[in-house]
Amino acid sequence: MSTHDEPRDLTTIVRERYGQAARRASEGAAASCCGPASSCCGASAASGTADPITSNLYVNGETASLPPAAVLASLGCGNPTALAQLALGDVVLDLGSGGGIDVLLSARRVGPTGKAYGLDMTDEMLDLARKNASEAGVANVEFLKGRIEAIPLPDNSVDVVISNCVINLSGDKRTVLAEAYRVLKPGGRFAVSDVVVRGELPAAARRSMELWVGCVAGALEESEFTQLLGDVGFEAAEIEPTRVYDIEDAREFLAGAGLDVDEVANEIQGKVMGAFIRARKPGVSRTPAFRPATASDLTSIERLLATAGLTTAGIADILEARASDFVVAEDPGDPSELVAVAGLEICCATALLRSVAVRPEWQQRGLGRELVRRLVCEAEGRGLRALYLLTLTAEHYFPRLGFERIERGDVPPEIADTLEFKNACPASAVVMVRTFTR
Numbered sequence: 181m182s183t184h185d186e187p188r189d190l191t192t193i194v195r196e197r198y199g200q201a202a203r204r205a206s207e208g209a210a211a212s213c214c215g216p217a218s219s220c221c222g223a224s225a226a227s228g229t230a231d232p233i234t235s236n237l238y239v240n241g242e243t244a245s246l247p248p249a250a251v252l253a254s255l256g257c258g259n260p261t262a263l264a265q266l267a268l269g270d271v272v273l274d275l276g277s278g279g280g281i282d283v284l285l286s287a288r289r290v291g292p293t294g295k296a297y298g299l300d301m302t303d304e305m306l307d308l309a310r311k312n313a314s315e316a317g318v319a320n321v322e323f324l325k326g327r328i329e330a331i332p333l334p335d336n337s338v339d340v341v342i343s344n345c346v347i348n349l350s351g352d353k354r355t356v357l358a359e360a361y362r363v364l365k366p367g368g369r370f371a372v373s374d375v376v377v378r379g380e381l382p383a384a385a386r387r388s389m390e391l392w393v394g395c396v397a398g399a400l401e402e403s404e405f406t407q408l409l410g411d412v413g414f415e416a417a418e419i420e421p422t423r424v425y426d427i428e429d430a431r432e433f434l435a436g437a438g439l440d441v442d443e444v445a446n447e448i449q450g451k452v453m454g455a456f457i458r459a460r461k462p463g464v465s466r467t468p469a470f471r472p473a474t475a476s477d478l479t480s481i482e483r484l485l486a487t488a489g490l491t492t493a494g495i496a497d498i499l500e501a502r503a504s505d506f507v508v509a510e511d512p513g514d515p516s517e518l519v520a521v522a523g524l525e526i527c528c529a530t531a532l533l534r535s536v537a538v539r540p541e542w543q544q545r546g547l548g549r550e551l552v553r554r555l556v557c558e559a560e561g562r563g564l565r566a567l568y569l570l571t572l573t574a575e576h577y578f579p580r581l582g583f584e585r586i587e588r589g590d591v592p593p594e595i596a597d598t599l600e601f602k603n604a605c606p607a608s609a610v611v612m613v614r615t616f617t618r
């Protein structure tokens with residue numbers, strides 16, 4: 181898709197189509213990126229049924245408080261903010277922000293100390309997005325006019341780049357990815373929903389299928405996408421399918437485009453999908469400093485726990501009375517914000533290991549393991565009899581640190597009575613224990 185004369189034509193076509201879509205959404209109709217003549221963007225354009233690409237991406241609770249026009253204008257193929265692990269205080273940039281749905285959702289997640297930028301080249305979309313933001317009463321957003329191939333933001337200024345079904349529309353994807361890399365801070369995250377293709381498609385089918393999923397689309401093959409991300413400097417690139425499109429959804433469109441659908445079905449089925457694409461800009465290689473918590477860490481610890489979806493119940497009391505039951509890690513380059521925390525809730529001769537949280541950009545560096553290791557030593561050093569924990573996702577990890585699974589009913593009453601156990605523990609969490617011989 182990336183020839184030299186293409187971007188200008190492509191840009192004009194894309195801008196016209198999304199201008200039209202924005203006008204429809206402003207008038208209270210669901211946006212479709214294509215006019216009736218071209219009948220693309222899913223079966224809905226032709227049949228009037230729910231679009232299998234853009235429909236049901238958000239759960240009701242998420243969009244309930246957004247202006248209806250922001251929801252109607254949604255033309256994405258995923259839900260990047262749900263998957264991106266946004267932290268309070270983050271600066272987020274949405275490439276091709278359309279009517280602003282993901283910008284508004286991001287703004288809520290990053291809170292008043294953070295900021296969400298939307299970037300779009302289509303005036304009508306920008307007008308709609310600004311109107312939606314003002315109706316939603318959200319202050320920490322800004323919509324910028326520009327092309328995703330030349331992002332109008334300084335180097336190293338953004339924590340997370342998101343995007344929802346836009347990069348496939350660009351005729352110069354390498355430049356888009358290089359721009360995303362440039363504006364991200366070291367350690368910053370790329371967290372994007374887009375259409376990708378798995379493996380080879382027959383040329384005619386590919387072109388028709390691309391037209392179906394994205395009007396003037398150029399969905400990348402998944403290994404090509406990870407290769408490009410690596411080429412521009414990203415690390416840890418991963419692609420996770422979120423919705424595999426069914427050939428039946430595209431049947432009417434493909435037949436209209438002159439393809440014998442039954443003939444190509446086997447070559448297309450299961451190969452075109454909405455996916456979540458993540459990668460990271462390498463960080464400055466800094467070693468975090470570990471230390472016991474102090475009472476003045478309260479706000480930062482609460483922010484970390486809220487970002488990780490963990491309870492803050494009882495934290496203020498513990499820090500007030502026994503702050504050193506918690507261990508924290510700080511970034512020596514920016515000690516104002518803690519990067520990880522874990523703590524003990526001690527009850528008589530036993531304790532609950534709780535509140536293990538690591539900032540997203542510091543994950544996968546062994547910080548969680550180191551904090552747990554330190555607290556296990558601390559518990560043993562204090563002569564405790566046993567250390568309990570609850571986990572939803574790391575049952576296979578903790579045996580390496582000497583923990584074993586037990587039944588819920590085997591937990592002693594003093595642990596079952598802890599704030600974490602009572603307040604934050606879904607019934608599905610696994611209980612584990614490490615016992616110490618004295």
Ligand SMILES: C[S@@+](CC[C@H](N)C(=O)[O-])C[C@H]1O[C@@H](n2cnc3c(N)ncnc32)[C@H](O)[C@@H]1O
Pocket residue numbers: 194195198199213253254255256257275276277278279280281282299300301302305326327328329343344345346349350
């Ligand atoms: C498929 S819509 C997605 C909109 C939005 N992300 C959503 O989920 O509803 C594509 C949007 O990207 C914008 N767009 C497409 N190509 C662009 C480019 N090269 N630079 C800036 N904006 C672009 C269009 O104007 C349109 O608003």
